Amino acid sequence: MQDEKEPKDEAVSEEIKLDEEAERELAGVPEHLRDQSDDDDDGEDSDLGEALAKLKGDLETARQEVLYARAETQNVRRRLEKDIADTRAYAATGFARDILSVSDNLVRAIESIPQDLRDDDKFKGLVAGIEATQRELERVFSQHGVTRVAAKGLPLDPNVHQAMMEIPSDDAEPGTVIQEMQAGYLIRDRLLRPALVGVAKKPD
Numbered sequence: 001m002q003d004e005k006e007p008k009d010e011a012v013s014e015e016i017k018l019d020e021e022a023e024r025e026l027a028g029v030p031e032h033l034r035d036q037s038d039d040d041d042d043g044e045d046s047d048l049g050e051a052l053a054k055l056k057g058d059l060e061t062a063r064q065e066v067l068y069a070r071a072e073t074q075n076v077r078r079r080l081e082k083d084i085a086d087t088r089a090y091a092a093t094g095f096a097r098d099i100l101s102v103s104d105n106l107v108r109a110i111e112s113i114p115q116d117l118r119d120d121d122k123f124k125g126l127v128a129g130i131e132a133t134q135r136e137l138e139r140v141f142s143q144h145g146v147t148r149v150a151a152k153g154l155p156l157d158p159n160v161h162q163a164m165m166e167i168p169s170d171d172a173e174p175g176t177v178i179q180e181m182q183a184g185y186l187i188r189d190r191l192l193r194p195a196l197v198g199v200a201k202k203p204d
Contacts, residue, residue, distance in 0.1 A: 089145065089188055090187060090188070090190065092144050092146075092187070093187055093190070093192065096141070096144065096146050096185075096187055096192060097192055097193065099137075100185060100192070100193055102137070103134070103137050103138075103141075104182065104183075106130065106133060106134045106137065107134065107183075109130055110127075110130055110131055110134060113127055113130075141185075144187070145187050145188040146185055146186070146187050146192065147185065147186050148183055148184070148185055148186075149161070149183065149184030149185060149186060149191075149194070149195045151177045151180045151183075151184065151195040151197050152177055152178065152179070152180055152197075153176065153177065153178075154176070154177055155173075155175055155176055155177070156175050156176070156177055156197070156199050159191070160184055160186070160191055160194055160195060161177060161184065161194060161195050161197050162184075162194040162195065162196050162197065163197060163198070163199050164181055164196050164197065164198060165179075165198045165199075166198070166199055166200075166201040167179060167198045167199070167200055167201065168200075168201055168202070168203040168204065169200040169201070169203070170203060171200075172200035173200065174199075174200055174201050174202055175199055175200065175201075176199060176200045177195075177197045177198070177199055177200075178198060178199065178200045179197060179198035180195055180196070180197050180198075181196040181197065181198065182195065182196040183195055184196075
């Protein structure tokens with residue numbers, strides 16, 4: 001009975017033949033050239049990894065730059081909005097400061113009117129007109145955020161008061177404002193003009 005070859009033995013024999021043919025084809029080829037294809041594959045993988053790493057780094061840098069630019073844009077927008085709001089709020093500062101002298105003169109005029117003229121029928125209309133003008137001016141001041149600085153009876157505040165003299169007093173604590181020579185004003189939260197005041201001191 002004839003022996004039959006196993007399929008496994010045939011496969012091994014075929015593989016050996018292929019290896020022998022490959023060896024004959026590579027005969028005379030230097031060793032470093034035989035391994036060049038593997039080296040090229042390794043080099044390509046390395047270059048690809050470096051390119052990918054560089055791309056990731058560039059992407060992260062670009063992302064940070066975009067975030068920084070966005071934050072800077074928001075800051076600029078907020079500053080512009082604040083500048084616009086301040087411009088609107090304090091647009092009347094120069095005019096209000098100049099018109100304070102008009103208010104001062106009206107107050108002096110009213111305070112200088114003697115009582116007998118106030119009672120005189122001939123001058124009652126004139127006095128009432130001056131007083132009405134003063135009240136209207138104060139209303140306009142208030143409408144534009146201009147308010148009078150509180151002074152008398154308060155401790156001296158160098159932020160809004162300017163001490164012009166010291167006055168001996170037994171009735172007030174030293175440093176208390178007991179006299180106001182000129183009214184001070186604020187426009188919203190900014191000082192328009194300090195109040196000129198006299199402050200109490202202990203008698204000698």
